[in-house]
Amino acid sequence: MNTSVPNMTKSEAETSTPILEMRNITKTFPGVKALSNVTFQVAKGEIHSLCGENGAGKSTLMKVLSGVYPFGDYSGDIVFNGAVQKFKGISDSEEVGIAIIYQELALVPEMTVYENIFLGNEIKTNGFMVDWNETIKRASAALKKVKLDVNPATKIKDLGVGKQQLVEIAKALNKNVKVLILDEPTAALNEDDSKNLLNLMRDLRKNGITCIIISHKLKEVVEIADSVTILRDGQTVCTLSAKKGEVSEHDLIKHMVGREIDNIYPKRDRKGADEVVLEVRNWNAYDPNLGRNVLKNMNFNIKKGEIVGFAGLMGAGRTELAKSLFGNPDGYKITGEMLVKKQKANFTHPQHAIAAGLAYVSEDRKGNGLILIQDIKQNITLANLWEIANQMGVVNGNAEVKIANEYRTSINIKTPSVEQRVSNLSGGNQQKVSIAKWLFTKPSVLILDEPTRGIDVGAKFEIYTLMNKLIAQGMSIIMISSELPEVLGMSDRVYVVSEGRITGELPIEKATQENIMKLATS
Amino acid sequence: MSFAQNLQKVLRENIREYGMFIALFVIITFFAFTTKGIFISSRNMANLFNQTGYIAVLAVGMTLVIVIRHIDLSVGFLAGFLGALAALAMKSGVPAIVVIPIVLALGVVGGVITAIPVAELGVPSFVTSLAGFMIYRGAILLVTMGTGTIIITDPFFNAIGNGYIPDLPIKIIPGVHQVTLLLGLAAIGLFIWSELNDRKQKQAYNFEVLTQDMFVLKLVFVSILIGAVTWVLAGYNGLSWTVVIVLIVVAIYHFITTQTVLGRHIYAVGGNPEAAQLSGINVKRIFYIVFGSMGMLSGLSGILFASRLKSATTTAGTSWELDAIAAAYVGGVSAAGGVGKVTGSIIGALVMMSLNSGMNLMSIDISAQYIVRGVVLAGAVIFDVMTRRSGK
Numbered sequence: 001m002n003t004s005v006p007n008m009t010k011s012e013a014e015t016s017t018p019i020l021e022m023r024n025i026t027k028t029f030p031g032v033k034a035l036s037n038v039t040f041q042v043a044k045g046e047i048h049s050l051c052g053e054n055g056a057g058k059s060t061l062m063k064v065l066s067g068v069y070p071f072g073d074y075s076g077d078i079v080f081n082g083a084v085q086k087f088k089g090i091s092d093s094e095e096v097g098i099a100i101i102y103q104e105l106a107l108v109p110e111m112t113v114y115e116n117i118f119l120g121n122e123i124k125t126n127g128f129m130v131d132w133n134e135t136i137k138r139a140s141a142a143l144k145k146v147k148l149d150v151n152p153a154t155k156i157k158d159l160g161v162g163k164q165q166l167v168e169i170a171k172a173l174n175k176n177v178k179v180l181i182l183d184e185p186t187a188a189l190n191e192d193d194s195k196n197l198l199n200l201m202r203d204l205r206k207n208g209i210t211c212i213i214i215s216h217k218l219k220e221v222v223e224i225a226d227s228v229t230i231l232r233d234g235q236t237v238c239t240l241s242a243k244k245g246e247v248s249e250h251d252l253i254k255h256m257v258g259r260e261i262d263n264i265y266p267k268r269d270r271k272g273a274d275e276v277v278l279e280v281r282n283w284n285a286y287d288p289n290l291g292r293n294v295l296k297n298m299n300f301n302i303k304k305g306e307i308v309g310f311a312g313l314m315g316a317g318r319t320e321l322a323k324s325l326f327g328n329p330d331g332y333k334i335t336g337e338m339l340v341k342k343q344k345a346n347f348t349h350p351q352h353a354i355a356a357g358l359a360y361v362s363e364d365r366k367g368n369g370l371i372l373i374q375d376i377k378q379n380i381t382l383a384n385l386w387e388i389a390n391q392m393g394v395v396n397g398n399a400e401v402k403i404a405n406e407y408r409t410s411i412n413i414k415t416p417s418v419e420q421r422v423s424n425l426s427g428g429n430q431q432k433v434s435i436a437k438w439l440f441t442k443p444s445v446l447i448l449d450e451p452t453r454g455i456d457v458g459a460k461f462e463i464y465t466l467m468n469k470l471i472a473q474g475m476s477i478i479m480i481s482s483e484l485p486e487v488l489g490m491s492d493r494v495y496v497v498s499e500g501r502i503t504g505e506l507p508i509e510k511a512t513q514e515n516i517m518k519l520a521t522s
Numbered sequence: 523m524s525f526a527q528n529l530q531k532v533l534r535e536n537i538r539e540y541g542m543f544i545a546l547f548v549i550i551t552f553f554a555f556t557t558k559g560i561f562i563s564s565r566n567m568a569n570l571f572n573q574t575g576y577i578a579v580l581a582v583g584m585t586l587v588i589v590i591r592h593i594d595l596s597v598g599f600l601a602g603f604l605g606a607l608a609a610l611a612m613k614s615g616v617p618a619i620v621v622i623p624i625v626l627a628l629g630v631v632g633g634v635i636t637a638i639p640v641a642e643l644g645v646p647s648f649v650t651s652l653a654g655f656m657i658y659r660g661a662i663l664l665v666t667m668g669t670g671t672i673i674i675t676d677p678f679f680n681a682i683g684n685g686y687i688p689d690l691p692i693k694i695i696p697g698v699h700q701v702t703l704l705l706g707l708a709a710i711g712l713f714i715w716s717e718l719n720d721r722k723q724k725q726a727y728n729f730e731v732l733t734q735d736m737f738v739l740k741l742v743f744v745s746i747l748i749g750a751v752t753w754v755l756a757g758y759n760g761l762s763w764t765v766v767i768v769l770i771v772v773a774i775y776h777f778i779t780t781q782t783v784l785g786r787h788i789y790a791v792g793g794n795p796e797a798a799q800l801s802g803i804n805v806k807r808i809f810y811i812v813f814g815s816m817g818m819l820s821g822l823s824g825i826l827f828a829s830r831l832k833s834a835t836t837t838a839g840t841s842w843e844l845d846a847i848a849a850a851y852v853g854g855v856s857a858a859g860g861v862g863k864v865t866g867s868i869i870g871a872l873v874m875m876s877l878n879s880g881m882n883l884m885s886i887d888i889s890a891q892y893i894v895r896g897v898v899l900a901g902a903v904i905f906d907v908m909t910r911r912s913g914k
């Protein structure tokens with residue numbers, strides 16, 4: 001055994017006062033060892049990033065830390081502020097100053113900002129009456145701390161995700177946190193909101209608050225982290241110091257996947273396509289719920305065997321566009337013309353769109369994509385059950401398992417069995433199930449809405465490779481993405497959408513970050 | 523692993539599935555002792571099954587309604603009303619064979635009407651079915667206004683709730699109903715054959731199966747159970763038509779919910795309506811089918827009850843919907859949607875009716891009976907939620 005100093009990583013050597021130490025943490029689920037002997041050390045006042053592939057155990061480790069999995073559910077020790085902690089629940093960890101913000105925000109949409117900030121922590125007068133004036137006053141102060149400039153009486157549902165995220169942080173800070181855990185906080189944020197959030201974290205660091213951030217956006221990690229711990233298959237790979245740009249994205253990837261990936265956008269020949277499979281003309285959509293036009297006079301086409309990127313800022317109307325094409329489930333009032341393989345299409349329900357060969361992988365896999373309480377195989381076959389049923393509608397259960405297992409191997413879904421409930425999968429593996437479900441409908445036009453949100457680099461590479469394979473087989477792909485590098489790396493052609501309009505079409509040779517951003521904000 | 527360890531493991535992993543059976547078993551044993559065996563006498567068991575019939579069919583339909591995250595409060599009085607309509611029709615000379623399908627069809631219409639505001643406008647089913655509850659309650663009073671109770675004389679109709687399946691003309695084993703015994707044996711044979719088949723297929727696909735000893739134990743246990751029930755029933759008049767009808771309904775619904783595309787779609791809508799819609803499932807259509815089937819089963823329930831009493835009364839249907847909902851919850855459906863089995867709800871109905879019957883035999887006051895049933899309902903649901911949280 002080598003016990004000499006050089007074996008220790010720099011961060012451990014430099015920062016002598018760990019505020020938090022997790023020792024030999026092991027956590028098993030039925031059939032899965034999610035964490036095995038994980039060691040994790042965080043120094044006081046640093047920003048510590050936790051990286052790893054989907055299913056590596058990041059979220060599980062943080063759930064152990066915050067008491068979601070109570071003491072006794074795992075083995076190993078949590079040492080916080082020098083004392084071994086035995087949390088029985090989240091309230092115990094909050095008590096000592098650990099707060100966690102999940103990727104799925106836990107705010108009540110119908111309540112106001114100030115009500116949410118003090119939810120469960122109400123300020124009372126006379127012991128039982130809520131003191132609303134004091135609440136609003138303190139809520140305003142809390143909002144100032146996170147630099148969020150909104151009226152505290154605004155309802156949560158009227159705020160964008162970025163601002164909701166900040167409200168969550170304000171809520172956590174209000175409880176006097178020492179360690180703030182953020183699980184993929186920027187996954188659903190646009191660039192501006194992400195920058196904002198990172199700046200806020202720097203401010204928190206100045207005020208002595210320790211942050212742990214889980215992210216698949218490695219660029220962010222490199223930019224903000226003081227140190228990085230990498231998990232792979234439930235084990236700690238290493239902890240690296242990342243203060244002064246000592247770590248590159250490339251290093252992180254290498255440690256995460258255990259091999260080198262040089263170009264995460266796999267090469268393919270971009271040959272010109274000419275057969276138009278989907279054409280949309282003068283497309284307008286009015287959303288009766290919002291009371292305004294969400295899509296305005298859009299014209300575009302998709303050709304056989306190409307990947308068409310739809311770039312733009314979050315909220316530009318791209319998801320609305322996808323849904324309006326895909327049988328209009330939200331009941332927009334649509335005018336305009338859509339041609340699928342030269343046939344006029346008039347879909348009034350997603351089932352018509354599916355029948356015509358369209359498939360839509362939703363950006364919101366939990367809300368719109370998957371049935372979390374059902375298992376993997378049931379989710380994969382749901383949109384095309386008749387394929388494995390006889391004329392009487394009797395489903396062939398064995399064929400179902402076989403098909404699910406084929407997808408499990410071909411796109412590498414990490415799970416002990418296809419009978420695993422989808423809610424038990426890690427985020428990235430849920431996304432793969434979501435894609436498998438739509439591949440099984442054998443579509444000719446596949447609409448991918450933010451296909452790699454929350455997905456690790458290795459899986460991204462796999463999904464990109466898969467996309468290339470699909471278009472080689474003659475499928476066409478509409479890729480809605482807010483990740484510019486992804487749009488540039490994968491598309492044959494790019495449409496830029498801004499405020500419900502198409503503001504430009506760029507062949508890939510002419511598409512650059514600058515060009516796209518200019519069009520996206522015009 | 524030893525036999526005991528295996529057993530422990532299987533029980534622990536499937537505690538939710540077997541929990542209800544164990545509860546039912548405990549209840550039956552308890553009453554068998556406290557009533558000195560009267561509870562498990564052939565006669566009482568036959569009565570118990572026949573009494574459970576009209577609630578059991580409602581519970582089957584209610585299971586699906588709750589699975590799709592809705593509720594139907596109108597079913598009790600709809601059943602009572604349809605029973606009264608049937609009685610009236612037969613009184614004026616329409617033969618039962620014509621009346622029955624018409625009543626079932628009217629039930630479907632009633633269910634669909636409840637579903638229209640739900641599916642088209644998003645009105646909560648609690649409200650539309652509460653309106654139905656009031657309307658059908660008034661309607662029963664209306665049609666029985668002149669006469670009060672309507673007597674049914676049609677022998678075919680009355681046999682549904684009171685008759686038993688015929689026996690062989692020659693007696694080989696005296697004192698028992700031979701056809702019932704034969705059917706019981708056939709059921710055991712069918713069960714073993716299908717289990718063996720299933721196991722073989724699973725093994726061919728390399729899926730996990732029960733260990734050999736546990737598999738044999740399961741076969742023996744279920745066979746004894748079916749055998750015991752048939753033996754007890756055969757000791758009285760044999761299988762009643764009510765039991766036959768309930769078994770057929772359960773078999774059909776069990777098949778539809780577990781084996782067919784329609785069943786999958788129902789559970790998908792219950793699990794996540796938005797995702798189901800985007801997966802190309804016509805959610806409205808599912809609403810109509812589920813509520814329509816609920817209405818049809820209400821018609822059947824009304825027929826079973828009227829036939830059993832040989833009459834239609836003004837109070838028929840009172841609080842049946844609550845009994846059906848209770849049975850479904852005891853049987854393990856989840857109000858959060860997407861979870862619940864029709865077979866579970868039948869067991870739930872049996873649990874609730876056993877409590878009734880057993881406490882009646884013990885001459886326990888009705889006030890205490892309600893309290894006990896309330897406690898059992900709460901206990902069953904708490905058990906279910908807790909095991910669901912800790913287990914898979």
Ligand SMILES: Nc1ncnc2c1ncn2[C@@H]1O[C@H](COP(=O)(O)OP(=O)(O)OP(=O)(O)O)[C@@H](O)[C@H]1O
Pocket residue numbers: 029030032033034052053054055056057058059060061414415423424425426427428429454456
């Ligand atoms: N409740 C559960 N039941 C069973 N298995 C689970 C459960 N929660 C997590 N797992 C499994 O534990 C492993 C680690 O999951 P975890 O959610 O921690 O991954 P992660 O690193 O956060 O991944 P991602 O980046 O995709 O979010 C995965 O294999 C997952 O399937």
Ligand SMILES: [Mg+2]
Pocket residue numbers: 058059060426427
């Ligand atoms: Mg995670």
